[in-house]
Amino acid sequence: MLRFAPSPTGDMHIGNLRVALFNYIMSRKRNEPLLVRIEDTDKERNVPGKEDEILAILALFKIEHQEHQLQSNNLRFHRAMALQLLHDKKAFNCFCTSETLEAKREASKENKIAYRYDGACENLHAEEVIDNPLPFTIRIKKPSDSITVRDIIKGESTFAPNDIDSFIIMRADKYPTYNFACAVDDMLSDVSLIIRGEDHLSNTPKQIAIQKALGYDRTIEYAHLPIILGHEGKKMSKRDDASSVKWLLEEGFLPEAISNYLILMGNKTPLEIFSLEEAIEWFDLETISKSPAYFDIDKLKFINREHLKGLDPKELSRYVGFADEEIGRLAKIFLEEVSTLKELREKISAIFAPKVVPDEYKEGFDILRDLTIKAPHFDDYESFKNHLIQHSGLKGKALFKPLRILIGGAEHGPELNDLYMHLKNYLKEVVK
Ligand code: GLU
Numbered sequence: 001m002l003r004f005a006p007s008p009t010g011d012m013h014i015g016n017l018r019v020a021l022f023n024y025i026m027s028r029k030r031n032e033p034l035l036v037r038i039e040d041t042d043k044e045r046n047v048p049g050k051e052d053e054i055l056a057i058l059a060l061f062k063i064e065h066q067e068h069q070l071q072s073n074n075l076r077f078h079r080a081m082a083l084q085l086l087h088d089k090k091a092f093n094c095f096c097t098s099e100t101l102e103a104k105r106e107a108s109k110e111n112k113i114a115y116r117y118d119g120a121c122e123n124l125h126a127e128e129v130i131d132n133p134l135p136f137t138i139r140i141k142k143p144s145d146s147i148t149v150r151d152i153i154k155g156e157s158t159f160a161p162n163d164i165d166s167f168i169i170m171r172a173d174k175y176p177t178y179n180f181a182c183a184v185d186d187m188l189s190d191v192s193l194i195i196r197g198e199d200h201l202s203n204t205p206k207q208i209a210i211q212k213a214l215g216y217d218r219t220i221e222y223a224h225l226p227i228i229l230g231h232e233g234k235k236m237s238k239r240d241d242a243s244s245v246k247w248l249l250e251e252g253f254l255p256e257a258i259s260n261y262l263i264l265m266g267n268k269t270p271l272e273i274f275s276l277e278e279a280i281e282w283f284d285l286e287t288i289s290k291s292p293a294y295f296d297i298d299k300l301k302f303i304n305r306e307h308l309k310g311l312d313p314k315e316l317s318r319y320v321g322f323a324d325e326e327i328g329r330l331a332k333i334f335l336e337e338v339s340t341l342k343e344l345r346e347k348i349s350a351i352f353a354p355k356v357v358p359d360e361y362k363e364g365f366d367i368l369r370d371l372t373i374k375a376p377h378f379d380d381y382e383s384f385k386n387h388l389i390q391h392s393g394l395k396g397k398a399l400f401k402p403l404r405i406l407i408g409g410a411e412h413g414p415e416l417n418d419l420y421m422h423l424k425n426y427l428k429e430v431v432k
Helices: 014-030 050-060 071-087 098-110 126-130 178-188 196-211 245-250 255-264 276-282 297-310 313-319 326-336 339-354 359-374 381-392 397-408 415-432
Strands: 002-005 034-038 067-070 091-094 137-140 147-151 155-159 168-170 191-198 221-225
Touching: 002 014, 002 191, 014 034, 014 191, 014 255, 014 276, 034 050, 034 168, 034 255, 050 147, 050 245, 067 339, 071 091, 071 137, 071 168, 071 178, 091 297, 126 297, 137 196, 147 221, 178 196, 191 196, 196 221, 196 255, 245 255, 255 276, 255 297, 297 326, 326 339, 339 415, 359 381, 359 397, 359 415, 381 397, 381 415, 397 415
Parallel strands: 002 034, 034 067, 191 221
Antiparallel strands: 091 137, 137 168, 147 155
């Protein structure tokens, strides 16, 4: 089983989508099911509606999953396992208040030493625990040996017991911490390979420590993906528009182009432009670079344009709001100038919208418009043009500039001949 474990706390970031894609690809390659686990345990941070949004994005990107869980539904297992650890004396009740802990943390900071839990509650007598009316957390005892994480991308890292520390697994409100819920759930779902962002690398030894304490002996494989950096090499934060999947879709990037780019970035791939199905053939976690990936919107635009060029004209037509494949063909000729669906829609709607005509071309424009409305149907541009020349007496720039605005919606753009070929059946609507 592989899993994608998003928290329903905000808009989906491209980093999360990349994690989802890689998990999906590996589940397909290994022929193992994919679980989508919504990590909703942190009640305060959950945002209503985000779960549906995540599922809709996965569907749009054709990331199929076979299992679906809400982490909060596993609460009884989290509690049972915490009790088991208490019973086995692998965990203990901690009555330290947050003020006490904060003061100790401050003191370590002043003395310039790394803060570690000082074991204050580790060896309390049974009566001290049972008779204690104060709220408590449950801490797992730090492991006796170091833990080595073997990561397919990052290599090996070893963590000393002191760095893992005796950390909290259940909060005073009787809800599990992220590390505990995650470690228990991965174990219960028999997860074989965990692919996630490198910000979780320091959590991994803690999760392994939990599973070991619970007697789980399956070795889970790990792949922690390097972070994605934006321009100027800064981490792409939620504030960068381009880091939001929703924003990219609204800007008119195709899901297949976004997937292509997220698989390509920071990776060595045999092709530059490919489909998700093709990537499943050759994808290899080992070729992913250890160093951060750089997000380059121009590269994404280039890839998007290539995918738009490859679309069936009928499909492209639908994307720009029409049903006729001729409009899809028309849209394709604009791909020389633009690279997103949003830009394409602007170009096409300018053709059908009332025209904005500079004063110098107004007169010519009105003459040509009138002639076009009354003209018979011409199958080719040459005949149409000759008809206009003959009846208007206009030529050169005085003819072509207003004509371009009339049937192209702009002063500059594709060849008039090409525009005409795709628009000849729409002329009356275009010039209305
Ligand atoms: N809910 C965590 C996140 O969204 C999941 C991390 C994991 O995959 O374990 O970052």
